[in-house]
Amino acid sequence: MRRSLTVLHVLGLMLVVFSISYVLPIITSLIYDDGTLFDFLMAMLWTAGAGVLLWILTRRYKGELSIRHGYLLVVAMWTAMPAVATLPLLLVINGLSFTGAYFETMSGITTTGATVLTGLDNLPPAINLWRHELNWIGGMGIIVLAVAVLPLLGIGGRQLFKAETPGPMKDSALTPRITETARNLWLVYAGITLACIVSLRVVGMSWFDAVCHAFAAMSLGGFSTHDASVGYFNSPAIEFVLIVFMLIAAMNFATHYLAWRGKSLKVYLHDAEARATVVLIVGSCFGIGLFLWWQGTYSSFWTALRFASFNLVSVATDCGFANADFNRWPIFAPMWMLLLSCIAVSSGSTGGGIKMIRTLVLVKQAGREFVKLLHPHAINPMKIGGQVVANNIVFAVLGFIFLYFISVATLTFALLISGLDFISSFSAVIACINNAGPGLGAVGPASNYQNLTVFQTWVCTTAMLIGRLEIFTILILFTPAFWRR
DSSP states (O other): OHHHHHHHHHHHHHHHHHHGGGHHHHHHHHHHTOSOHHHHHHHHHHHHHHHHHHHHHTGGGOOOOOHHHHHHHHHHHHHHHHHHHHHHHHHHSTTOOHHHHHHHHHHHHTTOOOOOOOOGGGSOHHHHHHHHHHHHHHHHOHHHHHHHHGGGGTOOOHHHHHHHOOSSOTTOOSSSSHHHHHHHHHHHHHHHHHHHHHHHHHTTOOHHHHHHHHHHHHTTOOOOSSTTGGGGTOOHHHHHHHHHHHHHHTSOHHHHHHHHHHTOTHHHHHOHHHHHHHHHHHHHHHHHHHHHHHTTSSSSHHHHHHHHHHHHHHHHTTOOOOSSOGGGSOTHHHHHHHHHHHHOSOTTSSOOSSOHHHHHHHHHHHHHHHHHHHOTTOOOOEEETTEEEOHHHHHHHHHHHHHHHHHHHHHHHHHHHTTOOHHHHHHHHHHHHTTOOOOSGGGSTTSOSTTSOHHHHHHHHHHHHHHHTTTHHHHGGGSHHHHOO
């Protein structure tokens, strides 16, 4: 019980920290005079006030968290932050329900990019920036930020980092101190985001659109300031810049940091995940481009390659931008894109899904099984990138894959029983659990999730949270062993 109150104590502190994020939309509201200043100030005060009250009521229970309570805090934060983030949306957007607002903010913080809003072009600039800032904050993970901040408040962070960090190799660190690791990751993240902003401005975006789309690209969040998404700009140059930065965001940020620290690009060549990610996505771009040209979807191969490349990279990296309605393409193309959204991005990136490292482990394990059938007594350790992968990691990956597909099946059946058609149900779950954004059918890129029922909306919201926290972190709370002393 005492540890649970410690979790609430830390949660109060993090609500206070989270309230600082309202500063950016407040500044935006002042610049554009869009009439939302009072709403954001109220949201900031309410969030900070709730955090301070919770902190005061539990201040006697300050202490170090166990790994078990680190998991509990992770889930508490990832459910509480979207809840308080709904305040500006509810105050500004008439007729928006709490269900719709929570879906929008959960989509933002989990970097899913699915939306229930229309008329994005006419939203107040501060609201649009707030949506994209949620993308950016969620991109590297609120918990990684917390790891850098909590020690300053007298609370350790290693348990939180272990609970939230994606991928099976989460025990490796860039530096001996977890706080320094988190800070380095954020510096790299912020630096590449700044480069993306400048690049988008150079190729023709306004400063406001450049900031918003850079936030969405680097977080692989996929929100846009326009209903037509990136198709609004109709600019191959803008699309090329976004493709480059989406691919960068799909790689492990630890690799980016090591490349920057060593002033060498050779690090990427030694990263098995990065190599596999780039080869698979780039190869698929040419393959789908050729397929669409062959099918007559586009009359020119280069036009087909342009639209195939942008939309495939966006979906495969779990970003969610679109410049065409790929829902109208021959079904093979969008289904291949959804498959890539499950496996293509690296662990330690801002993307979702199974991750490339787990895919490589599965492929290697399948090869080991073939060798074992032929040579039952052979010793055949698994190696990826020259590093031996321990059997306990292989077993963890197999367990994760099982739970991933069980979660997909369960959530799909939940949508089917509610009356949604199969293509819409399956693609919505895949898009949400992979944090990829648009699906197919009723939730395709030319529409959004606003026509779902309340039940269907909550199912998709749950899928986003499960996907962002990589299933184990959520499901472990429902095991008897977790609550047993």
